[in-house]
Amino acid sequence: MDLHELEAIAERELAQRPRLRILYCSATGCQASGALEIKRRLESLLAETGRQVEVDVGAVGCLGLCGRGPIVRIEPSGETFEHVKPDDAAEIIAALDGHSCDVARCDQNHPFFTRQMLIVRRHCGLINPDRIEDYIAVGGYRSLYHVIHEMTPAEVINAITRSGLRGRGGAGYPTGLKWATVAKSPGERKFVICNADEGDPGAFMDRSILESDPHLVLEGMAIAAYAVGAEQGFIYVRGEYPLAIERLQKAIAQARRHGLLGAQIFESGFNFRVDIRVGAGAFVCGEETALIASIEGRRGQPRPRPPYPAESGLWGMPTLINNVETFANVTAIIEKGPEWYSSIGTEKSKGTKIFALTGKIRNTGLIEVPMGITLREIVEEMGGGTPDGSPVKAVQTGGPSGGCIPASLFDTPVDYESLAAVGSIMGSGGMVVMDAHTNMVDVARFYMEFCKDESCGKCIPCRVGTVQLFNMLTKLRNGQAKPSDLSKIEELCELMRETSLCGLGQSAPNPVLSTLHYFRHEYEQLIGAEGNHGS
Amino acid sequence: MTTSTTETAADRSARPAGDNRRKILEATMKRFQYQGDALIEVLHKAQELYGFLSPELLSDIAQRLHLPPSRVYGVATFYHFFSLAPQGEHTCTICLGTACYVRGAALLLRELEELSGVKAGRTSADGRFSLLTARCLGACGLAPAAVLDGEVVGHADRSNLAARIRSLLGREE
């Protein structure tokens, strides 16, 4: 494979593509609401009229508005339909021919779409994730070629550093610095790991990227491998994501066949092989040392850092671990340059971030927004507020490691530092909206139950502390708590935050602490209120 | 947790004698050159083939991969995905992720427990039905979400799930 062959594939692909296209979202959400049946109906209707060659019915990745699936889009008009039913197939074909049609349309001028800025999700809804040709046709694998033939590893790292990209898994560690550390650490072998163990309940950004544009992640990993000097990569995917796994397997096989992964990529001396490891249901494996233990076939228990995986990771070798969204940003930075990338966002948080907007919100789905946008813009303008129009009470970011931000702080800009300053975290991108019906003690208890079930059991503060906190919150909920119990809860939260071994235990108190801070009256109301179940 | 790869009691009884599951498992281990690192991949395959991980199966895997039995057992019990007991003929998994929780999944689960007489995480005594929970299926747009015999059910509520479970179990209203 060389650049000419790559261009030839792209040209061929574009030349043979029919003008009329019906594209349906094939991600998990829309599939579950019947997208495949719609596809079958469309195809059989087209076949009946002999138009199966003239009109292309194609799968595309997630279009974002998951709460209104199944979503279907037609080209060239670009009209997008929501809540499509199999019986709508004839109407949609009519719309393709310019006739009127009664199927509900998505309002493309809604802030939900217009306020987005697509970098990572730029191909989502445009390409068929099962076809490498589609990815090549939109410019795929050019960045990898460019990097291998025209840049030194140091130049690649320099570009990533200057872009200001920070880890999208939640903690926001500078990506360039991580790459540089791995590149400089001595080791006979090095590894690149893509963390696709998206465990935060209420978050599905990474699933969507993998299901919609798997090659984007593979290309990002290959560029990283070239930069740090690794020849082997692993993608650690949640077992709960069968469709993402299937698409990754296909993508890896296609890339190998085309000489874009494997030995002597683009006829250079660079080799890079990628294997998938399927997680087996353990939230703690999102923690990098636990993830490494899991790839090594062991119990997913974290170990103290240092040493960091960048120096001593998988099988003791220097290992680069980034999450899906981080790798998915790489090609855009190479393509358009670090200066372009760093012009987006705030002073310390560059680029865009994808959020999964869920809960009591009118427009449920995925949005990609520039860093620095306010919570109000996301929740009220893009999300459209609550379904019944009642006021939003709070938004939870960062999952079990994050906190609840009250509506009074909705002018907070979304960036790593600002969210930390109000007691939450950026996290991987889950954003769960809560209204007046949501009891905040319940929310804190829900997350503590999660952490208790997901605690690996290795260190004492997390293993026993989560259970004690959960029991105390349950007592509180049942109106059996004493006034002194609140300070006991706070004291235990501090212990866990300061002494737990890994991030899971250290951040497990965050949902409790943030709700105690902003909604203390809801806790106090429950004290000594036996029989009052607070709802 | 999806249930599509989990074998049911019916599948097991329908399987003819002299099956080749052992051969397939052996091939998987061979592909990983019998390395201990591959333990989780091998357990995935074993569960896919047999529906659950029996002590005999775990011992066998330990021996083939040259791993101490206690290590294999320790790994198999660490991860939620692996089941050491057979699952029911039909399974229903309720997502308890945040988005589903905020939209009433916990209440739904309680209702289904009442309806089926099976506690979450358990299988009915007759082996007909398992009620399971999952930590976020990533289908938050469909909250509350459930998986019924491998099929994702979006916007699940008592009315649409209960009727289907009843008909699966051949029970009348």
Place this chain on the structure above:
Amino acid sequence: MAAKTLTIDGHLVSARPGETLLAAIREAGITIPTLCHLDGLSDVGACRLCLVEIEGQRRLQPACMTMVSEGMVVHTNTPRLQAYRRQIIELLFAERNHVCAVCVASGNCELQRLAGMVGMDHVRYEYLSPDCPVDISHARFGIDHNRCVLCTRCVRACDEIEGVHTWDVAGRGVDARVITDMNQPWGTSTTCTSCGKCLLACPTGAIFPRGVTVGERPHASERIALIVDARKQRW
């Protein structure tokens, strides 16, 4: 490589490069509580009792797994650390059945000594009282899971010193238990060599010899280090 100089609780201390902070602290004559650490075994940093404050570092670090470095300034016994240690011991006492008054190991138990050391005289947390079995199927030893603190010293002694790996941990979180082989009765284990190193390593009355009461049991966990040293010298 040159020796490292560091400051521990205001005293200047020199240490060998590659030495752990715990070793340096002990050499300086300072005692800090430890539980999952045992001389001769690898460290896991799980019990969090030996956490210390290191100036310039945001997080507390386990002394057992932190390497000394030049100019390090360490505080081992601040009021904050004392409070955390007491709380951790409280959590342990509340986790299973560690009521000393009714324990036959009373007076001969590392956990009990630790409680005295950190000044934990009562437990403010709810006792979880899990249903834990006692396994006396082995001819020479027994295990009472009520007394187990999941330090995993038995697991490491069996794996690293005896080279057998009969023990491991099954389950997770508060439901985690040490097991033998396939979580089967110890007496039916096919890998156990009955060497008794797990008994030497156990800090509490969890693993006990049969035939003597636990109160009479010789606690000789230092023999693990002796075995390791003896082997090193022979090589």
